[in-house]
Amino acid sequence: MSDALNLAMLGDIHGHLTLAFRLLRRWERETGRRIDLALQVGDLGAFPPPFRLDKATRRFAEKDPEELGFGDYYRGGPDAREVFGDADDARRIDADLVFIKGNHEDFLFLADRASGAHEPVPVDAFGRIRYLPSGARWTFARRGISLSIGALGGIADGEGPGRNAVSPFYTAGEVRALRANDAKLDVLLSHEPPFGAAEVLHPKYANAGSREVRAFLHEVGARYHFCGHYHEPGGMLPAPEGTNSYELHAVGFTSPAKLNPGCIGILRWASPVDHDFALLDAPWLAEYTRWSYRAL
Secondary structure, eight states, X not given: XXXXXXXXXXXXXXXXXXXXXXXXXXXXXXXXXXXXXXXXXSOOOOOOTTOOOOHHHHXXXXXOGGGGTHHHHHHTXXXXXXXXXXXXXXXXXXSEXXXXXXXXXXHHHHHHHHTXXXXXXXXXXXXXXXXXXXXXXXXXXXXXXXXXXXXXXXXXXXXXXXXXXXXXXXXXXXXXHHHSSOSOEEEEEESSOBTTGGGGTOGGGTTOSBHHHHHHHHHTOEEEEEEOXXXXXXXXXXXXXXXXXXXXXXXXXXXTTBOOTTSEEEEEEEETXXXXXXXXXXXXXXXXXXXXXXXX
């Protein structure tokens, strides 16, 4: 158990990075274990100043300025220094956060940072928030343990890939790149759930989702698959035998007095045959509200 890696899995963040890091640090204090890496399924809200916002993000940011929370981490502001700088141990996080794109990011900014990259590239002042480009496969290794991670960021453009990578959509080229190596992944991150799988969350998703994600899981495979996008309570999705697929809720407060259920999970990984995952569900989560979390 002590030699295993602990990987935190995060749903859509939409700028609420400080909330996410507060929750991860609290988990470390409560369990006495350290997080080795945090993985996030897109809609991080990677909008650096001068804030080229889409209409939906602009609308939400007018009501909740923390939708623009990435700006503090991009500049190396107070929240970023608290988490990644010389703050006291109560706030500091040693793990990097690696994210894929969703459909609400500054796509030009991400494309400029990731040009030609096939592994996570830093996008913040401390180099600790890193973007994994769509179509990439990357191996994370620590303490002699490794696992393969693949990314299909963004969403489908209608019923298939988009044509422009600098957009909310993944492209056919990115799908081909992900499938160029036919080895089964340990973890696949996608923003959009597999086509039809989220019907278990609500009947309205029966004909929604990504056909390319569904085909990848059936034809190539991943031991774990994590996605977000729909902002529904986190839970397991139907998947081919040998794959554990989960939709994660957004890290935030749909109801101001209650943290969204199933927005974070912990993957314990020792080897391809020794691993387990659970959504975070602890009594102390009830302490976190929209009004209280910065004091905790």
